[in-house]
Amino acid sequence: MKIALAQLNPTVGDLSGNCQKILETVNRAEQTGVDLILFPELILCGYPPKDILHREGFIEACDRAVDRLAAQLNPEIGVIIGHPTGRDLPEGRIANAASLLFQGKVDSQIHKLLLPNYDVFDEQRYFRHADRKQIKPISFQGLKLGLHICEDAWWRQPDTFYHNQPFELPDPVKILAEAGSDILINISASPFEIDKRKRRHQIVGAHQDRYSIPYLFVNQVGGNDDLVFDGHSFVMDSSGDLVLQMPGFREDLQYYETSKTADAQLKEIIALSREEQLFEALVLGLRDYMQKCGFTDCVLGLSGGIDSALACAIAAEAIGPERVHALLLPSRYSSDHSVADSLELAENLGLDHETIPIDSVHLAFENLPVIGEDLKLEPAGLADQNLQARIRGANVMVRSNQHGWMALATGNKSELAMGYCTLYGDMAGGFAVLSDVFKCDVYRVSKYVNQRAGRILIPENILEKAPSAELAPNQVDQDSLPPYDLLDGILKGLIEDERSVKSLAQEYPPETVRWVAGRLDRNEFKRRQMPPGIKLSARAFGSGRRMPMAARFQWDEE
Known part of the structure; x- marks a missing residue:
């Protein structure tokens, strides 16, 4: 049997567009004499559909789309697609399903058993577990296909919900294998994390x-909201050898x-470096977010620092440099080299750019009644520094509103963790x-980025100089924060590994750990108001990390 694996990028909710993409792919594969074509989990509606599943009429529209699709396909080719369904289920219940479309109809259908409910996953909010009695191979052209969906392969794997459930669920793969499956087929929408491909292979x-x-x-590929799906579909033969990657x-x-x-010729796994994985995911995530939301261009403030420089480089790769609009917004505290570095970066990348000094607006605030008096009490104090960031944010938003460009926020995870960022200032933006x-x-x-390009895109001075917000005289980040290599190690422990202060204090300076932990908790309210971003790690700020804002936890008493 010749089987095609179709690694596609659907748009959530776009039933007609996704069906058209499926039809075009089937037509391409048909020319090769294929017998069976596999598509990812929920390819019909895109993953994750979230509360669109609750909209009146949506599930019925999905079921009708499946029927239409089956009627439009070549009846001699089997096509397996993922989709939600409410057909033949109790009123109000739906399933995460996979159907074999053959001879103009739904020939066979299975439902997902293991519904993930951890991290960004919330499938038990929407779907019912499969009936265990219905977990069995489906027959096609003399073969028994052990078809199952995504998490069904992760039974009792570490770091998933299923290793500590209060009730027992069976292992779908074990059931399918012991029932005589000739081939095991997993259709997935498995989001990207660093080195997740290696984990899937394991x-x-x-x-x-x-x-x-x-x-x-x-596997699905593409960006949907804060998730990126990396594809990397593969086949292992009966000997456990990788024969398709x-x-x-x-x-x-x-x-x-x-x-x-x-x-079959064995496939060598070409491991991508951490930097390559991050860059590819960031580019894909930004490109898809903009395209699927209807944006063609973006605008951002270019400070001469490393964060805005990298954001510019990612945007230029994602949508083309001619569609990236950079604003240089120097203040009275901006150094000459920051302006020069920004101009060099813009020219290296080929960006559209404008220079708009903000000092006149800053001075206007200082001359206001009441507000001006507050600013004079502590020149270059916190309120004054945040004011400059907000003036810059307002300039970016004016350009965004006037031209329909998406405003790009450039803060990194370390700064957002510490609250070293300004609400309605550098945090302003759509992404x-x-x-x-x-x-x-x-x-x-x-x-x-420079290595990949084979030339200098991000100027060496930006890479080498001490990072600074340049909102006060002679300011550098390390005046307010620990060195970033120390800070990032502590933050990874607190956020991604959920370690305690007591545990981390055995590896890092205890006072620094306690200070970082306190700042992390106190600034949850800022992160709740930040724009959406791209999930790259096991614990990203956003939908997968649900921390309270009005809470008190005494780290010293843990």
């Missing part, structure tokens, strides 16, 4: 060790022939592209 490899059955994994971060269509397994990138990684990815 999980599938563990199934291979137990059952020695060819395993096909097809699809690329990451782009759509693709490739083929696997069951009869050629013994002669926070670096919100899940620690400061040390900002530097690493920036160096990779």
Whole structure:
């Protein structure tokens, strides 16, 4: 049997657009003599559909779209698609389903059993668990297909919800293998995290060790809101050898022939560096967010610092430099080199750019009644520094509103964790592209940008100078924050590993750990108001990390 794996980029809710994409892919694959085509989880409506699933008539529209699609396809080719369904279920209940479309109709259908309810996943809010009695292979052209959906392959894997559930759920892969499946097929919408491809290979490899059955994994690709899906679909043969490896971060269509397994050429896994993975995910996430929201251009403030420089480079790669509009907004505290560095960056990248000094607006505030008196009490104090950031944010938003450009916020994860950012100032924008990138990684990815281009895009001076907000005389970040290598290590422990102060104090200076932990908790209210960003780590600020704002936790009493 010749099987096609279709790694596609759907748009959430766009049933007609996604169906058209499926039809075009099937037509391409048909020319190769394919027998069966696999599409990702919920490809019909895109993943994650969230509360669109609750809209009146949406599930019925999905079921009708499946029927229309089945009627439009070549009846001699099997097509497996993921979709939500309410058909033949109790009133008001829906399932995360996969259907085999064949001979003009839905030939077979299975439902997802393991519904993830951790991190960014909230599937038990929407779907019912599959009936365990219905977990069995489906037949197609003399083969038994062990079809299952995404999390169904992650039964009792570490760091998932299912290793500590209060009730027992069976292992879908075990059931399918023991029922005589000739091929195991997993259709997924598995979001990107650093090195997640390696983890998927380990999980599938563990199934291979137990059952020695060819395993096909097809994954969604593209950005939807704060999630990026990296694709990297693959096939392992019955010996556990990787015989097909699809690329990451782009759509693709490739083929696997069951009869050629013994002669298949083994695929070498080309490991991407941390910097490559981050860059590819950031570019894809920004590009898709803009395109799927209807933006063609973006605008941002260019400070001469490393964060805005990297944000510019990512945007230029994502949508083209001619569609990136940079504003240089020097204040009375801006250094000459910051302006020069910004101009050099803009010219290196080929950006549209304008210089708009903000000192006259700053002076106007100082001359206002009441407000001006407050500012004179502590020149270059916190209120004055935040005012400058807000003046800059207002300039960016004027350009955004007037021209319909998306405003890009440039703060990184380290700054957002510490509250070293200004509400309605540098936090203003429609998308926070670096919100899940620690400061040390900002530097690493920036160096990779130059390495990848084979020339200097981000000026060396930006990479080498001490980071500074330049909102007060002779200001540098390390006046207010610990060194970033120290800070990022502590933050990773607190945020991504959920470690305690007591535990981290055995590795880092205890007073610094306590101070960082306190600042992290106190600034949750700022992060609740930040623009959406791109999830890159196991614990990103946003939908996957739900911390209270009005709360008190005494780290010293833990």
